[in-house]
Amino acid sequence: MTSLSPTDLAIRYGFLLLMAGMIVVFSVLKPAFLSPQSAVFILQSVAITGILALGVTATLVVDGFDLSIGAVATSAMMLSAYVMVIWEMGALTAVVLCLLMGAAVGLINGLLIVKMRVPDLLATLGMMFLLVGLQRIPTAGNSISTGMVLADGRTATGTFAPEFLMLGRHRIDFILPDLVPLSVVVLVVIAVLTWVFLELTRHGRVMYAIGSNAQAAALAGINVAGYRVLAYVISGVMASLGGILLAARLGRGDVASGNNLLLDAVAAALIGFAVLGAAKPNAFGTAVGALFVGILLQGLTMLNAPYYTQDFIKGAVLVVALVFTFALSGRSGRARR
């Protein structure tokens, strides 16, 4: 290994140092921040944004972008509630239907982008607006919970299945009893699978090739359109999984929840560019980015910072991360040539 200049070191470890510094500051200001319960709370809040962020990472890898993930997640939340509370079906049906919905939205996004040549940001932005409206049509804009009065005057008698709620609420004994939420386990599994897929399989390799030079990838005999669509399907499925976990945690289809999902997930994925100087979308960086956002928000919450201050700081951190990624690592990239 050649010795690294200070700039290289800053690019490579800057964000990890920043995260460590943040933990130290929060711990000094609020000693309770270091407790296992606080850590669990952070992980639980990270689980949903982390899964969404891993999905959007797949689209970033092929040089795309998915703005519809937040809306897909809330749609999945409303759909699962509708299936169980109003149609009175089981947990498995709800989960399967939600995942299928996510896959279908991803497929439509992908086809809009690949076949109709709609720019990715616009296609997924349109899909976002469409879903935000669509998910509220069946209940005339109301949240879904057991005992609600339906449009035809009947009362909804279905309930969230206990095994569905476990996904969001159950905790596993780990060192301390009842410590690790099941949703965190789901996040870890998804993160490892995404990492393996992107870094170790030929499919991930090919997707990175498309993101770096799509023309060259096509001339190497790669099905560029197919992999682009696949990336949006992955993103849609992941977002619907996030929505399932959100529904399981809330226990109702809440129209007011999930507003921050898109911003937090995109921030996590973009912060991931800066982790270890990767300068590209990557699963490990995204997971660290999601953790970073989670720690930041938990710390600020414990310091009683209002939501708008949190939004401001989140945005500022995102801008700094983007500077790390594009300005600094880009410069060292040119110097190497």
Next chain:
Amino acid sequence: MAAQSITVRGLSKAFGRNTVLRGVDLDLPAGQVTALMGANGAGKSTLVKILCGVHAADAGEVRLDGRPFSPSGPAAALRQGVVTVHQNINDGVVPDLDVASNLLLDNLAEGGGLFLNRRRMRAEAERIADAVGLKIDVTRPVAGLPLADRQLVAIARAMAHRPRLLILDEPTSSLSLAEAQRLFALIDRLRQEGVAILYISHRMSDIRRLADRIVSMRDGQVSGLFEGKPLDYSGAVRAMLGHEITEVDITIPPPGAPMFEARGLRLKPEAQPFDLVLRRNEVVALTGLVGSGKSALAEVLYGIAAPEAGDMRLDGAPYRPQRPAQAVAAGVFLAAKDRLINSVIPQFDIQQNLTLPFTARHSGPLGLIRRAAERAAAERTIAAMGVVCQGPRDGILTLSGGNQQKVVVGRWMAEASRLLILDEPFQGVDIQARRDIGRRIRESAFDRATLVLCAEIDEALEVADRILVMSEHTIVGAHRNESIDLARLMAEVAGAADRTKEPA
């Protein structure tokens, strides 16, 4: 002797270590069309960019009507009467604006009043359009016009400046025959009005139709000036392509059985059909000017485009690929030209660039890549091609151009193929890399058919057993690479062989 509109003396320009122009001397007389020919990298575009104020020269001087001319930028060049119409038509027009606004764009950009007087603009625009014979509603948006009209708008806009020198850079490359005729008629009128015209093209038919003089460029210098009727077209092509005695000795092996056969292949509706047979253990070079159809043939063979007509057979079986993946599966590989656009994955290291088309062959269940096998394959290719690097994990952009080229060419020689097509495999590489790549192409050729596309005849002579010549999208000559009649070959490249084509 016509008045000298522009005189260029000792013009030199380097970008970093790369010297592009080495003392160019050039006269562009008023009222004449000077055709400028040169292969890629000969320095044509740099010369044009200096004349139109985009670049400043390192040394030498340009005089316009006897006065020194060194514009500070494109706008300054335009004000002094040097007008350039670029190859990319949309460089010359703003598609979203209407014709009138486009014609008056330079006036608009230069300021004046705050508000626009629509009626006066329209009258002024119609006057300008009329001056170039453009009959069209000036209130239409440019985006809705056919390509030729857009180009005429760009030229009309330029003409409003009463130019002394008009530079046309490959103006007919996207025009139909009829559209080109309109452009030629306009050029004839401008010539009569005493404008000096610099016409850059690879199309011999355009040059025959228009040129009063031909200047050939090669390696950043003027390599030939041809004046006086009749013009020596093949001399001009020879001066542009050059030819030194090569040090490479080709021993032509006995060719094997036919591997690829095409019958009645037609690449464009108006092109002549041709037959093509490529054999095992045979390296065939296809040469011809830029735009002669070499890359169009490669696209047909590789499944990027469909031919207008014709049958293709590969190893005896019908072959009609719909996309590159099918061609690769059938064993037809294409190492594309312009590596930074078509081949290099900039974020990848050498190893990942090498194995890109064949990741499936280096991966196990679930598509997991077998790293050791991949690395071993990469190291084999690096050794075989003589890539100079620290190791297979070096970033591709850390390599020199020649070594990058070895990687993207070696990518397609790592696996066995039936037909290997190499489009400009020696593009932008030094002489050593060129020899290395050529040697590797020949020594690995025994089990496949090999087709090398190259504009430079030297390269064809260094690598091929047989040389085919392409002109106007058809094959016009075939030569066994032994004591070749170079004069005839050059004449075929120039499209002058036994053809007496009158200006249309």
